[in-house]
Amino acid sequence: MSIVRQFYRLQLVDAELAERRAQLADVEASLGETEDVIRARQAVVEEEERVAQLRKQVRALELEIGGLNDKLKRNQDRLYSGQVRNPKELSSLHDEANALRRRRSELEDRQLEAMIALEEEEAELAERQARLRQIEATWRQEQQALQARKQELESLLAELEEQRQEMRTKLGAANRALYDDLSRRLAGTVVALLKQGMCQVCGVDVPFTMARAVERGEGIHYCPVCERMLYGG
Numbered sequence: 653m654s655i656v657r658q659f660y661r662l663q664l665v666d667a668e669l670a671e672r673r674a675q676l677a678d679v680e681a682s683l684g685e686t687e688d689v690i691r692a693r694q695a696v697v698e699e700e701e702r703v704a705q706l707r708k709q710v711r712a713l714e715l716e717i718g719g720l721n722d723k724l725k726r727n728q729d730r731l732y733s734g735q736v737r738n739p740k741e742l743s744s745l746h747d748e749a750n751a752l753r754r755r756r757s758e759l760e761d762r763q764l765e766a767m768i769a770l771e772e773e774e775a776e777l778a779e780r781q782a783r784l785r786q787i788e789a790t791w792r793q794e795q796q797a798l799q800a801r802k803q804e805l806e807s808l809l810a811e812l813e814e815q816r817q818e819m820r821t822k823l824g825a826a827n828r829a830l831y832d833d834l835s836r837r838l839a840g841t842v843v844a845l846l847k848q849g850m851c852q853v854c855g856v857d858v859p860f861t862m863a864r865a866v867e868r869g870e871g872i873h874y875c876p877v878c879e880r881m882l883y884g885g
């Protein structure tokens with residue numbers, strides 16, 4: 653096999669390696685949690701905090717109302733015990749009972765409001781949890797597909813790498829060094845295809861005799877403009 657042909661085949665493998673490595677980097681960048689999942693989880697945590705706060709509030713009002721009921725019961729027991737006859741004391745017990753009932757009514761209004769709010773926030777929480785489950789399910793599927801793609805690319809890269817090493821070994825040290833040097837100078841494209849006398853990289857028409865020699869595979873010829881080795885295919 654001519655050097656130009658070997659170089660051209662190595663160049664194809666190098667180009668595919670670069671492309672597959674870029675694809676693998678993209679896949680790896682997409683692995684892990686997405687913004688969507690993080691945001692949906694955060695939304696659930698925030699709502700859980702609101703619900704917990706409201707539950708605490710409802711519970712505290714319940715306790716306070718319970719305390720007032722106890723006080724009111726003691727007040728009523730005393731009032732109707734028949735033991736209190738002093739009008740001043742009776743009147744003060746009545747006043748106390750009224751004050752306790754007013755306070756209780758106030759707290760009951762607040763309790764009702766808190767319970768309605770709690771119900772709304774619990775519904776919101778259930779909605780956010782369902783949304784999170786849905787997003788996570790989609791995310792898991794995507795991650796599985798990405799993992800599969802990652803493995804596929806990794807084994808492809810291993811194969812290409814092996815091919816590349818074989819080709820480079822066959823080239824021998826001198827040609828390997830030449831290839832690498834040209835590759836560095838020519839941005840990775842060492843060989844240009846020549847079709848109908850035209851360099852397929854820079855578009856220049858090469859001299860007729862050179863084109864003929866390239867087509868026949870005689871000797872090594874470089875494009876006069878982009879300086880790449882010409883290959884007739």
Ligand SMILES: [Zn+2]
Nearest residue numbers: 851854875878
């Ligand atoms: Zn050229």
